[in-house]
Amino acid sequence: MKTTSLVAALLLSAAGTDAAIPAGVAKVAAREDGLAFSPPHYPSPWMNPEAPGWEDAYAKAKEFVSQLTLPEKVNLTTGVGWMSERCVGNAGSIPRLGMRGLCMQDGPLGLRLSDYNSAFPGGITAGASWSRKLWRQRGLLMGTEANEKGIDVLLGPASGPLGRAPTGGRNWEGFSVDPYMSGIALAETSVGIQEGGVVATAKHYVGNEQEHFRQSPEARGYGYNITDSISSNIDDKTLHELYVWPFADAVKAGVGAIMCSYQQVNNSYGCQNSKLINGILKEELGFQGFVMSDWQAQHAGAATAAAGLDMSMPGDTSFNSGLSFWGANLTLAVVNGTVPEWRVDDMAMRIMAAFFKVGRTVDSMPDINFSSWSRDTFGYVQMAAKENWEQINFGVDVVGDHGLHIREAAAKGSVLLKNSGSLPLKKPKFVAVIGEDAGGNPAGPNSCNDRGCDNGTLAIGWGSGTSQFPYLITPDQALQFQAHADGSRYESILNNNQWQATLQVISQPNVTAIVFANANAGEGYINVDGNEGDRKNLTLWKEGDDLIKNISSVCPNTIVVLHTVGPVILTEWYDNPNITAIVWAGLPGQESGNAIADILYGKTSPGRSPFTWGRTRESYGTDLLYEPNNGQGAPQQDFAEGVFIDYRHFDRKSPSTTGKAANDSNAPIYEFGFGLSWSTFEYTNLEIQTHTDTPYEPTSGETIAAPELGNFSTDLSEYTFPSNIRYIYQFIYPWLNTSSSGREASADPEYGQTAEQFLPPNANDGSPQPKSPASGAPGGNPQLWDVLYTVSATITNTGDATSDEIPQLYVSLGGDEPVRVLRGFERLESIAPGQSFIFTADITRRDLSNWDVASQNWVITKHEKKVYVGSSSRNLPLSAVLEI
Numbered sequence: 001m002k003t004t005s006l007v008a009a010l011l012l013s014a015a016g017t018d019a020a021i022p023a024g025v026a027k028v029a030a031r032e033d034g035l036a037f038s039p040p041h042y043p044s045p046w047m048n049p050e051a052p053g054w055e056d057a058y059a060k061a062k063e064f065v066s067q068l069t070l071p072e073k074v075n076l077t078t079g080v081g082w083m084s085e086r087c088v089g090n091a092g093s094i095p096r097l098g099m100r101g102l103c104m105q106d107g108p109l110g111l112r113l114s115d116y117n118s119a120f121p122g123g124i125t126a127g128a129s130w131s132r133k134l135w136r137q138r139g140l141l142m143g144t145e146a147n148e149k150g151i152d153v154l155l156g157p158a159s160g161p162l163g164r165a166p167t168g169g170r171n172w173e174g175f176s177v178d179p180y181m182s183g184i185a186l187a188e189t190s191v192g193i194q195e196g197g198v199v200a201t202a203k204h205y206v207g208n209e210q211e212h213f214r215q216s217p218e219a220r221g222y223g224y225n226i227t228d229s230i231s232s233n234i235d236d237k238t239l240h241e242l243y244v245w246p247f248a249d250a251v252k253a254g255v256g257a258i259m260c261s262y263q264q265v266n267n268s269y270g271c272q273n274s275k276l277i278n279g280i281l282k283e284e285l286g287f288q289g290f291v292m293s294d295w296q297a298q299h300a301g302a303a304t305a306a307a308g309l310d311m312s313m314p315g316d317t318s319f320n321s322g323l324s325f326w327g328a329n330l331t332l333a334v335v336n337g338t339v340p341e342w343r344v345d346d347m348a349m350r351i352m353a354a355f356f357k358v359g360r361t362v363d364s365m366p367d368i369n370f371s372s373w374s375r376d377t378f379g380y381v382q383m384a385a386k387e388n389w390e391q392i393n394f395g396v397d398v399v400g401d402h403g404l405h406i407r408e409a410a411a412k413g414s415v416l417l418k419n420s421g422s423l424p425l426k427k428p429k430f431v432a433v434i435g436e437d438a439g440g441n442p443a444g445p446n447s448c449n450d451r452g453c454d455n456g457t458l459a460i461g462w463g464s465g466t467s468q469f470p471y472l473i474t475p476d477q478a479l480q481f482q483a484h485a486d487g488s489r490y491e492s493i494l495n496n497n498q499w500q501a502t503l504q505v506i507s508q509p510n511v512t513a514i515v516f517a518n519a520n521a522g523e524g525y526i527n528v529d530g531n532e533g534d535r536k537n538l539t540l541w542k543e544g545d546d547l548i549k550n551i552s553s554v555c556p557n558t559i560v561v562l563h564t565v566g567p568v569i570l571t572e573w574y575d576n577p578n579i580t581a582i583v584w585a586g587l588p589g590q591e592s593g594n595a596i597a598d599i600l601y602g603k604t605s606p607g608r609s610p611f612t613w614g615r616t617r618e619s620y621g622t623d624l625l626y627e628p629n630n631g632q633g634a635p636q637q638d639f640a641e642g643v644f645i646d647y648r649h650f651d652r653k654s655p656s657t658t659g660k661a662a663n664d665s666n667a668p669i670y671e672f673g674f675g676l677s678w679s680t681f682e683y684t685n686l687e688i689q690t691h692t693d694t695p696y697e698p699t700s701g702e703t704i705a706a707p708e709l710g711n712f713s714t715d716l717s718e719y720t721f722p723s724n725i726r727y728i729y730q731f732i733y734p735w736l737n738t739s740s741s742g743r744e745a746s747a748d749p750e751y752g753q754t755a756e757q758f759l760p761p762n763a764n765d766g767s768p769q770p771k772s773p774a775s776g777a778p779g780g781n782p783q784l785w786d787v788l789y790t791v792s793a794t795i796t797n798t799g800d801a802t803s804d805e806i807p808q809l810y811v812s813l814g815g816d817e818p819v820r821v822l823r824g825f826e827r828l829e830s831i832a833p834g835q836s837f838i839f840t841a842d843i844t845r846r847d848l849s850n851w852d853v854a855s856q857n858w859v860i861t862k863h864e865k866k867v868y869v870g871s872s873s874r875n876l877p878l879s880a881v882l883e884i
């Protein structure tokens with residue numbers, strides 16, 4: 001990269017903004033170019049052998065890692081290259097101790113690039129169930145499927161993107177735009193996956209809120225001439241209270257891996273931002289597992305090691321380059337003194353501790369019995385190199401009875417937005433199902449790579465976070481089946497553009513017209529209809545709005561079903577009285593049809609919206625950057641709205657909760673947390689129990705010194721490629737291809753710089769380090785989880801149907817904070833008419849705190865704290881002030 005001034009050159013060098021403070025410069029407070037800047041945090045925190053929940057795993061890891069040579073340790077940290085082995089990511093192996101390379105596989109809703117596996121509901125639909133039980137179960141079943149295929153590390157769940165803007169392409173992979181809810185879902189899913197015996201990966205850490213410009217080569221492919229990825233410029237308070245918050249829950253719950261993200265934060269890449277990885281994740285949150293790069297998100301060698309990266313995926317500098325920032329380079333960097341051995345020991349420890357923590361053992365690693373790169377029975381094990389032709393797919397069927405969970409979770413994650421009495425359906429006389437979204441993809445459910453198209457019913461979005469469907473039950477199939485059982489007449493028109501035929505059907509008397517429409521999105525490497533990952537608009541696809549408007553102008557009983565990745569603008573038609581019901585069916589996965597039939601016929605209770613439905617795109621107050629705004633440099637996206645995303649923004653603009661003032665364009669149509677049930681519920685008897693509590697103590701003291709496990713030789717000839725091993729084309733190895741000189745072996749054009757010259761001060765300091773006030777245990781200072789209050793309320797079914805209800809608790813933190821933030825919820829199942837349930841929620845210190853930038857700690861401010869309990873973020877019949 002060509003830069004003019006020395007400071008800029010150092011700041012922007014491959015070592016990364018934060019990793020490149022020149023020696024002797026103690027403090028760099030700002031960048032010369034005035035762009036957002038990420039403060040350095042070094043050295044990289046090492047594991048804590050006594051961290052709660054990790055003691056056993058640490059002991060086992062120590063026993064194992066102590067036996068390893070330097071190249072063996074390096075092998076654990078570095079992938080063997082893109083498509084070089086069966087999985088989407090494969091670490092090197094340790095043949096001497098009988099350990100095959102770790103297998104990393106997508107993704108957050110089940111297995112990608114596999115077969116005979118399930119396609120679970122997308123994260124956003126799982127989220128909409130608001131059910132901790134279903135989140136845990138979904139994780140467990142996904143973990144079980146991964147385990148049975150021989151996978152060691154599943155690349156999910158996701159809470160980044162969180163959903164800063166509704167058009168974000170991958171928002172649907174996560175659970176909710178609310179950090180509190182996302183955190184619980186991220187933690188429950190991670191625990192479930194790990195109960196299934198594989199390491200969970202919480203991702204993408206952090207600030208990866210849009211697809212446009214997340215990777216500069218991808219952006220150049222779309223014709224945007226930029227040299228660096230977008231920078232999400234996020235202030236410290238917003239980072240803590242919104243974007244990092246869910247990760248803290250996952251860390252507290254013991255997640256084994258965290259994936260760092262493609263884009264930059266404050267102009268420092270996600271996988272080499274020492275403030276994010278060293279400072280917040282490993283020091284403050286006390287994360288004991290390993291940080292893995294997103295695929296090709298690593299942009300430097302020693303600097304990424306110093307900034308806290310533990311595993312390079314897929315290992316090569318760019319796909320199939322045959323070169324690596326780590327591998328031989330990391331071996332050399334230790335031998336020549338640039339990276340201290342304790343750092344590589346720590347990487348290996350973290351990887352192996354996560355492995356042992358989930359119950360895996362080196363002696364009994366299962367066979368990987370599928371290949372990501374082919375569905376043929378026989379093929380190359382090393383697909384990129386075309387080596388070792390053998391049986392690569394064994395068709396191991398791992399779906400079990402997981403369809404039952406998928407059906408339940410998809411139905412319970414559907415949201416009943418409107419119902420003027422037409423639902424639940426009871427043996428209707430004539431059911432007419434209209435719309436392409438009710439039918440199948442004419443080319444089959446898996447015809448488009450990584451689901452990168454929008455043909456037929458939408459059951460999951462597109463990108464690496466998808467699965468192959470083992471089958472896909474369409475709405476048309478399930479609704480016809482139900483109609484047939486009921487003796488209803490049934491017709492379907494699975495096309496949005498057959499108006500004459502549609503009119504004939506839906507203008508007949510006594511018809512129940514069910515109109516299906518969708519809106520899709522996905523990951524940035526696939527462009528569907530001009531949507532480069534992110535959505536280009538918030539309207540329905542394929543003239544869905546016109547279809548709904550046309551039908552409802554004729555048919556007085558029009559029921560709308562939406563399969564969408566997030567909110568769409570309903571403004572023009574939602575209040576048409578002929579539209580008697582609106583169901584958001586999200587991304588239901590393989591049991592789509594059965595799930596929607598269960599909801600339309602009232603066999604299952606629906607969920608609540610995990611995001612706001614605004615009147616206009618502008619009403620969200622945030623949007624993505626669609627055009628570069630910094631010349632050829634990294635596009636700059638300032639998160640200027642701070643914590644005011646989604647309902648926090650809507651509440652600020654339109655605080656009145658009395659009714660949905662139709663003339664208030666700032667008010668949402670359907671608010672966060674909203675959704676109808678099959679009955680009516682009364683909320684009474686708010687009670688608050690105060691717990692005695694010891695005052696919050698900032699953590700202090702020092703860590704132990706960096707543990708070192710074993711020695712290494714500085715003789716380069718000990719690290720050359722062994723003569724008895726056959727080199728596989730493009731494979732990444734830990735060995736040097738020459739011992740004549742480090743420069744030659746590294747092939748790094750800038751070889752020879754010492755740590756003092758290009759790493760920041762303290763990067764290699766292995767001495768005991770001070771602990772920060774907000775740190776102390778996985779998740780942060782343990783006192784943050786002290787329960788200060790327990791709130792309870794009585795929820796009574798006052799209607800005449802049994803239904804689930806999802807009470808929610810919000811807290812107002814006062815001052816300039818959001819009007820309210822979610823701090824409790826529970827899905828109460830099957831409440832019979834007349835029956836009461838007591839909803840209780842614990843309020844922790846963390847729940848009442850704000851991040852204080854000055855003290856770098858959580859504080860409960862002096863402002864009045866008020867709690868609210870109700871059925872959505874704007875329907876809150878009960879409230880009380882908390883006596884502090």
Ligand SMILES: *[C@@H]1O[C@H](CO)[C@@H](O)[C@H](O)[C@H]1NC(C)=O
Pocket residue numbers: 036037038039233234235236237239265266273275276
């Ligand atoms: C980014 O910059 C803001 C503003 O200076 C600062 O508050 C925040 O801590 C920085 N975050 C990171 C990760 O560098």
Ligand SMILES: *[C@@H]1O[C@H](CO)[C@@H](O)[C@H](O)[C@H]1NC(C)=O
Pocket residue numbers: 071072075080091092093094095096101725733734
């Ligand atoms: C590193 O992993 C590769 C690929 O699995 C393997 O061929 C090699 O033997 C391993 N090296 C060491 C030192 O174990």
Ligand SMILES: *[C@@H]1O[C@H](CO)[C@@H](O)[C@H](O)[C@H]1NC(C)=O
Pocket residue numbers: 225632
């Ligand atoms: C990108 O910009 C650079 C510098 O202006 C120019 O040399 C290069 O040709 C441009 N590339 C494309 C594809 O436009």
Ligand SMILES: *[C@@H]1O[C@H](CO)[C@@H](O)[C@H](O)[C@H]1NC(C)=O
Pocket residue numbers: 300301322323324325326327328329745746747748749
């Ligand atoms: C070592 O890393 C540098 C970049 O830092 C890269 O240019 C070089 O090709 C790498 N060497 C090997 C052997 O992979």
Ligand SMILES: *[C@@H]1O[C@H](CO)[C@@H](O)[C@H](O)[C@H]1NC(C)=O
Pocket residue numbers: 147148149150365366367368369394396
């Ligand atoms: C596939 O992997 C599972 C889990 O290790 C194992 O039980 C099974 O025997 C393997 N099947 C084949 C055909 O390799």
Ligand SMILES: *[C@@H]1O[C@H](CO)[C@@H](O)[C@H](O)[C@H]1NC(C)=O
Pocket residue numbers: 442443452453454455528529
């Ligand atoms: C399926 O989707 C692709 C890409 O979006 C489109 O080009 C194609 O026409 C569609 N096929 C059908 C049969 O709808």
Ligand SMILES: *[C@@H]1O[C@H](CO)[C@@H](O)[C@H](O)[C@H]1NC(C)=O
Pocket residue numbers: 509510
């Ligand atoms: C429509 O339904 C009503 C009520 O069931 C019935 O009285 C009427 O005859 C039906 N009309 C037709 C044309 O079927």
Ligand SMILES: *[C@@H]1O[C@H](CO)[C@@H](O)[C@H](O)[C@H]1NC(C)=O
Pocket residue numbers: 528529530531536537538539540541542543
């Ligand atoms: C929004 O995008 C979708 C998908 O590309 C497209 O079908 C639709 O026509 C667009 N809406 C508008 C109003 O342009």
Ligand SMILES: *[C@@H]1O[C@H](CO)[C@@H](O)[C@H](O)[C@H]1NC(C)=O
Pocket residue numbers: 552553554555556576577578
């Ligand atoms: C509702 O449907 C009736 C026909 O049943 C039609 O006359 C009327 O205009 C429709 N209303 C609206 C608001 O579209």
Ligand SMILES: *[C@@H]1O[C@H](CO)[C@@H](O)[C@H](O)[C@H]1NC(C)=O
Pocket residue numbers: 301302328329330332333334336337338742746748750751752753754755
């Ligand atoms: C040590 O090796 C690393 C990795 O190849 C290289 O980046 C660095 O410049 C080398 N340092 C010295 C002092 O040779």
